[in-house]
């Protein structure tokens with residue numbers, strides 16, 4: 001069949017389709033001013049494009065490959081894209097805190113509750129630079145995903161990992177200058193996890209709470225409380241998933257704060273936040 005004939009058939013088909021559309025749609029299209037149609041189409045294609053960018057930025061390898069772009073300027077220009085706002089925003093705030101720890105000369109290890117495939121620990125190992133050689137980076141995770149369903153989260157989400165995968169991701173990233181990292185496999189409320197953590201460190205300077213759920217955050221806070229007794233130097237508490245699903249993480253922190261402050265004298269100072277993170281420094285009375 002010739003091209004012209006094909007085009008003719010296509011025009012006929014379009015006419016038939018148009019004739020069979022409900023009158024309301026014709027009316028709507030006629031009512032719309034060309035610039036409104038343009039706006040609607042741009043919005044539609046803009047959303048499609050942003051969704052595709054979000055999907056890319058949800059991949060750990062992609063995030064790490066973009067690290068050279070992690071600047072305030074890049075963040076400002078892309079803050080309307082959720083995953084960029086999250087990953088770049090949290091990295092820059094982590095950077096600020098790691099620099100403060102280095103400048104003040106605070107000793108101590110880094111503990112992460114919720115390690116999944118290792119991205120958080122990689123960020124910290126990277127941000128401490130040379131200083132990372134003095135520290136241990138400890139990641140605790142069931143490596144079986146979330147323990148329960150709650151507030152939109154489903155039990156088992158994030159089970160698409162393993163301790164071996166997280167280990168190999170971290171080793172691969174720090175191939176040239178290895179860092180001292182340890183992974184603990186287990187549930188935060190398991191006595192064996194507490195035993196292992198106690199065996200690994202008696203000096204923690206920064207805790208990354210990245211376990212999504214209120215119950216998990218409460219269990220993590222319980223594990224950390226003994227490290228705050230008789231403390232003089234500050235400790236940094238970095239919460240991910242802040243306000244992400246019906247306020248589970250903020251509620252867990254505020255509940256813990258109320259009870260911990262009855263026995264330990266400290267103040268919690270909010271340092272920074274993004275849409276889904278909030279970072280604090282806890283200052284103790286000396």
Ligand SMILES: C[S@@+](CC[C@H](N)C(=O)[O-])C[C@H]1O[C@@H](n2cnc3c(N)ncnc32)[C@H](O)[C@@H]1O
Nearest residue numbers: 114116119120141142145158187188210211216
């Ligand atoms: C969002 S992922 C962590 C993401 C990671 N920190 C990153 O930066 O890419 C949350 C992790 O928390 C773990 N998790 C949640 N609750 C837990 C609990 N009570 N005990 C052990 N692991 C838990 C899950 O297995 C999951 O791997």
